[in-house]
Amino acid sequence: MRSIGEVARASGLSVSALRFYDGAGVLVPAEVDPATGYRRYGDDQLRAARLIAGLRRVGLPVAEIAAAVRELDEPSAVRRRLDAHRRRLEDGLADAKRELLRIHSLLDLQEKLMTRITLPAAALAPTLDAVRFAAGGDPALPMLQCVLLDVTDGAVTLVATDRFRMAVATAAAEVEGPPIRSVLPLGFVDELRPLLTGGRAVLDLAPGRVRAEPAAIEAKPLELEYPDHRRLLDALPAPSTRVTVDTAALRSSLASAPVATREHEGTAYEVAVLAFDPSGGVRPVPEADWSDTHLAVNREFLLQALDAGAAGQLVLELDGPIKPLAVRVPGDDSRFSILMPVRA
Numbered sequence: 001m002r003s004i005g006e007v008a009r010a011s012g013l014s015v016s017a018l019r020f021y022d023g024a025g026v027l028v029p030a031e032v033d034p035a036t037g038y039r040r041y042g043d044d045q046l047r048a049a050r051l052i053a054g055l056r057r058v059g060l061p062v063a064e065i066a067a068a069v070r071e072l073d074e075p076s077a078v079r080r081r082l083d084a085h086r087r088r089l090e091d092g093l094a095d096a097k098r099e100l101l102r103i104h105s106l107l108d109l110q111e112k113l114m115t116r117i118t119l120p121a122a123a124l125a126p127t128l129d130a131v132r133f134a135a136g137g138d139p140a141l142p143m144l145q146c147v148l149l150d151v152t153d154g155a156v157t158l159v160a161t162d163r164f165r166m167a168v169a170t171a172a173a174e175v176e177g178p179p180i181r182s183v184l185p186l187g188f189v190d191e192l193r194p195l196l197t198g199g200r201a202v203l204d205l206a207p208g209r210v211r212a213e214p215a216a217i218e219a220k221p222l223e224l225e226y227p228d229h230r231r232l233l234d235a236l237p238a239p240s241t242r243v244t245v246d247t248a249a250l251r252s253s254l255a256s257a258p259v260a261t262r263e264h265e266g267t268a269y270e271v272a273v274l275a276f277d278p279s280g281g282v283r284p285v286p287e288a289d290w291s292d293t294h295l296a297v298n299r300e301f302l303l304q305a306l307d308a309g310a311a312g313q314l315v316l317e318l319d320g321p322i323k324p325l326a327v328r329v330p331g332d333d334s335r336f337s338i339l340m341p342v343r344a
Helices: 004-011 015-023 043-057 062-070 075-112 121-132 186-195 229-234 247-256 299-309
Strands: 039-041 115-120 146-152 155-161 165-172 174-176 180-185 200-206 209-213 217-219 241-246 260-264 267-276 282-284 295-298 313-318 325-329 332-339
Touching: 004 015, 004 039, 004 043, 015 039, 015 043, 039 043, 043 062, 062 075, 115 121, 121 146, 121 155, 121 165, 121 186, 121 200, 121 299, 121 332, 146 186, 146 200, 165 229, 165 299, 180 186, 186 209, 186 217, 241 247, 247 282, 247 299, 247 313, 267 299, 295 299, 299 325, 299 332
Parallel strands: none
Antiparallel strands: 115 174, 115 200, 146 155, 146 180, 155 165, 165 332, 200 209, 209 217, 241 313, 260 267, 267 282, 267 295, 313 325, 325 332
16 A cells, blocks of 8 residues: 555655545545544556546546546547547637737737728628729829728728719728728739638738738738718718619610710710609610700719619619719618719
């Protein structure tokens, strides 16, 4: 028989640990002196004590240690228990690594005055689609070949304009860091969009850099003063007419209607002339019927705005033939576009 001190030295367990495992019923001494209370262990219990010491060091719960001691004569059962614990440790380590990376990122944000935006890729993708069509394409106006990313607390707003139209879309997001406005080059936007296929998207924004994860692409934001879309929108009058249209039906009528043409800076473009019925309908009309009650817009721009709305029904808002036409999704103020009218 061995004393508790001998077992402690031979197994690597402290005396207090042996007393704890005795009280927990995991390793009960072979005998206890009724007069002195001294614990004595058999030689076969030393093997169990060494097993307990090892399992304790790798963090196995007490209940699992007790089960392993009972299975000591069945090594395969103990091995299965060890494998299961190893998998738990590996999963926990992976979670810890991710959390440490997140903490490092937060420290980076604090040190570098960065702003991090996190939102589902499924939310960022349609937000990009809702504005990309309105970005400028004129090489003479490179300052409009971009998309504005306007980040406030809890939301990210994207804006694009080519002077003749403007598209605005907002999505809810987790925002860590100060508000920021970043002008994204179209090359970055077009590279990012196909990568938004699932999971969560993360954008890290700094004055001289924007980086997207998990796509791991980055770009330098454009250093320019982008038009203040809020001031422009606030200056628009309240619409006097709102018409709900069937998107597919309007597209079909635009495709079959006679087309008028105009020219701007040597480039011809097609015009759609729209009549708004008092009953709430809207229909294209021939150029010959054009009057002060009709609204004319760039036909291609209107078709693109209908596609960007991505809804079975859209609301057209206007305030006369010389004011902008707004295209909105019913009941959704987070996405809309505005088209400037074409004059007769």
